Amino acid sequence: MKSWISFLLPDDEYRERKILYYLAEGAIFLVLLLIGLFISSRYIPILHINLEVSIFLAIWVFIGYVFIRYILSGMEHADIATDQAYSKQLKFVLSKSVSFVIIFNLVFLLFMFPDSLKEWLGNIGVSIVGGLILFFVEYLSLKKSYEKNKELL
Amino acid sequence: MKNNVKIERIKLSITQGELANRVGVTRQTIGLIENGKYNPTLQLCIAIAKELNKTLDELFWEVED
Numbered sequence: 001m002k003s004w005i006s007f008l009l010p011d012d013e014y015r016e017r018k019i020l021y022y023l024a025e026g027a028i029f030l031v032l033l034l035i036g037l038f039i040s041s042r043y044i045p046i047l048h049i050n051l052e053v054s055i056f057l058a059i060w061v062f063i064g065y066v067f068i069r070y071i072l073s074g075m076e077h078a079d080i081a082t083d084q085a086y087s088k089q090l091k092f093v094l095s096k097s098v099s100f101v102i103i104f105n106l107v108f109l110l111f112m113f114p115d116s117l118k119e120w121l122g123n124i125g126v127s128i129v130g131g132l133i134l135f136f137v138e139y140l141s142l143k144k145s146y147e148k149n150k151e152l153l
Numbered sequence: 154m155k156n157n158v159k160i161e162r163i164k165l166s167i168t169q170g171e172l173a174n175r176v177g178v179t180r181q182t183i184g185l186i187e188n189g190k191y192n193p194t195l196q197l198c199i200a201i202a203k204e205l206n207k208t209l210d211e212l213f214w215e216v217e218d
Contacts, residue, residue: 011177011178012177012178012179012182013178013182013193013194013197014178014179014181014182014185014191014193015179015182075181078179078180078181078182079170079179079180079181081180081184145181148181149180149181149184151188152169152181152184152185152187152188152190153169153184
């Protein structure tokens with residue numbers, strides 16, 4: 001069965017089906033949140049949230065839910081099932097995170113050269129936090145995939 | 154869903170990864186099917202049966218003792 005969303009979905013049918021479930025679950029949470037926001041803004045003035053915050057919340061509830069479900073599903077690294085493959089992939093994840101920190105700083109230097117030590121530290125700090133988040137997310141996904149795949153051998 | 158995919162695959166000395174490549178899915182999907190944790194579509198069942206030179210009955214039909 002094909003739809004306009006097909007180009008966003010993987011070819012593997014198990015992953016395709018799971019991602020569709022996550023998107024549908026996320027959409028239901030989003031609708032419930034929007035209904036809640038509508039009721040609170042209309043009938044409960046104390047709980048009134050401004051429009052910008054509401055939209056921000058709605059977008060991130062949906063994206064965040066789908067993303068977290070995908071990361072925890074253990075589907076991303078479908079071929080990592082041995083200790084050797086796991087260690088190799090972990091090194092790759094680490095080098096990817098370090099590369100992110102370096103490239104982020106280089107790009108930042110190209111467009112906005114820092115004027116003070118405070119700006120230097122701020123840029124480096126942001127890139128390190130970004131790199132750590134990237135590593136943590138990739139590590140979690142890899143570990144979940146490895147555990148799942150090991151059981152299926 | 155219980156099935157004989159793993160037994161028939163091992164008889165032909167094919168790895169999960171090789172079978173996965175031949176039918177166009179990931180190794181994980183083959184593992185899930187073999188362990189009865191995922192029910193494949195009819196299209197994938199047929200592709201697996203063809204690769205293992207078996208009929209759908211021989212691979213997926215449950216026979217009660």
